[in-house]
Amino acid sequence: AQTVTQSQPEMSVQEAETVTLSCTYDTSESDYYLFWYKQPPSRQMILVIRQEAYKQQNATENRFSVNFQKAAKSFSLKISDSQLGDAAMYFCAYRSGDNTDKLIFGTGTRLQVFP
Amino acid sequence: DTEVTQTPKHLVMGMTNKKSLKCEQHMGHRAMYWYKQKAKKPPELMFVYSYEKLSINESVPSRFSPECPNSSLLNLHLHALQPEDSALYLCASSQSRDSREETQYFGPGTRLLVL
Numbered sequence: 001a002q003t004v005t006q007s008q009p010e011m012s013v014q015e016a017e018t019v020t021l022s023c024t025y026d027t028s029e030s031d032y033y034l035f036w037y038k039q040p041p042s043r044q045m046i047l048v049i050r051q052e053a054y055k056q057q058n059a060t061e062n063r064f065s066v067n068f069q070k071a072a073k074s075f076s077l078k079i080s081d082s083q084l085g086d087a088a089m090y091f092c093a094y095r096s097g098d099n100t101d102k103l104i105f106g107t108g109t110r111l112q113v114f115p
Numbered sequence: 116d117t118e119v120t121q122t123p124k125h126l127v128m129g130m131t132n133k134k135s136l137k138c139e140q141h142m143g144h145r146a147m148y149w150y151k152q153k154a155k156k157p158p159e160l161m162f163v164y165s166y167e168k169l170s171i172n173e174s175v176p177s178r179f180s181p182e183c184p185n186s187s188l189l190n191l192h193l194h195a196l197q198p199e200d201s202a203l204y205l206c207a208s209s210q211s212r213d214s215r216e217e218t219q220y221f222g223p224g225t226r227l228l229v230l
Contacts, residue, residue, distance in 0.1 A: 033217065043203055045158070045221035091157055095217065101146060101171055101209075103219060105157035 002027045004094050006106035013082045014114050020067075021077045021109045023092030031097030034068070034075045039108075040088040048090070051075065053097070079111075087113045118142070119222035121206050127228045130196060136225045138189040138206030145211040147189040148219060149181060152203040164189060165211070196229045203227075 003026045013019035025034070036048040051059045051068050058066050063080045079086055092106040119140045128134050138147065146165045150158035163171035164183040178200075180192040189206055203226050207219040 035218070037221075042223065043152075043226070044223040045205060045207075047218060047220065050218055101148065101163040101165070102160055103158075108155075108157055 002029070002032075002094055002096065002104050004092055004104050004106040006090075006092055006109050008109045009107070010110045010112070012112040012114060013079070013086075015082055015084060017082055018078060018080045019082055019111065021079075021090050021092075021111065023075045023077070023106055025073050025075065025092075025094050027073070027094065027096075029096055029098070033095045033097065034066075035093040035095070035103070036064070036066070036075075036077045037091045037093060038086075038088045039091065040085075045091070049077065082113050084113050084115065087111055119206055119208055119220055121204075121222035121225050123225060124223065125226045125228075127230065128193065128196065129230055130198075132196075133192070133194045135193065136191040136204055136206075136227075138191075138208075138222055139187055140208040140220075140222075141187055142208065142220070143186075143210075144208035144220075145186055146209045147183065148207040148209075149179075149189070149191050150205040150207065150221075152205055152224070154202075158205055162191075193227075196227075198229050201227055201229045 005024045032053045034051045038046045038048045049061045065078045067076045089108045094104045122137045149161040152158040161175045162181045167183045182190040203224045205224045206222040209219045
């Protein structure tokens with residue numbers, strides 16, 4: 001069975017600085033997808049970034065980028081130029097490539113941003 | 116447009132009440148999901164509908180009854196709930212189970228309190 005681990009329950013960063021959130025996963029599959037979702041206090045889950053395992057190039061979305069290390073089964077999220085609005089719970093999630101519908105979530109990392 | 120809407124935003128109900136949660140999307144997505152999320156925990160999958168048919172039921176108690184009247188609408192009927200069912204209920208949708216563009220987009224959720 002696949003598992004997703006987020007070992008940092010809480011992180012903090014100064015506004016305008018850079019922070020990296022860690023995520024590791026365990027799978028025997030070669031075809032899968034990885035996601036970072038953000039859940040602010042409003043509780044809506046917002047997709048931040050997505051990575052296909054078959055793509056070697058790391059995904060980027062504006063200030064958000066990932067460091068995808070397939071061999072190490074690591075999928076960290078880097079937030080550059082942190083903003084107050086980035087404060088949220090961040091969930092790493094895994095989905096199998098065999099078209100199953102199940103997203104497997106990590107336990108989340110709460111990010112605080114200080115002015 | 117990646118909008119999933121949910122109504123109501125908040126719901127308080129007694130253990131003998133019957134109520135329904137509603138989810139709507141107009142992105143042409145053919146897969147829709149119900150999740151339950153307790154405080155400080157990741158979402159837990161409850162049900163998946165694919166092409167308006169129930170494809171996954173994660174052993175959810177029968178006091179939760181999903182319904183998919185059409186490809187844009189997903190309901191969750193609630194009856195005889197317990198206080199431990201109090202949680203945030205999230206709806207999500209994705210293009211389809213067969214598409215490699217299989218990203219789930221979430222609604223803002225319904226906060227349910229069972230008294």
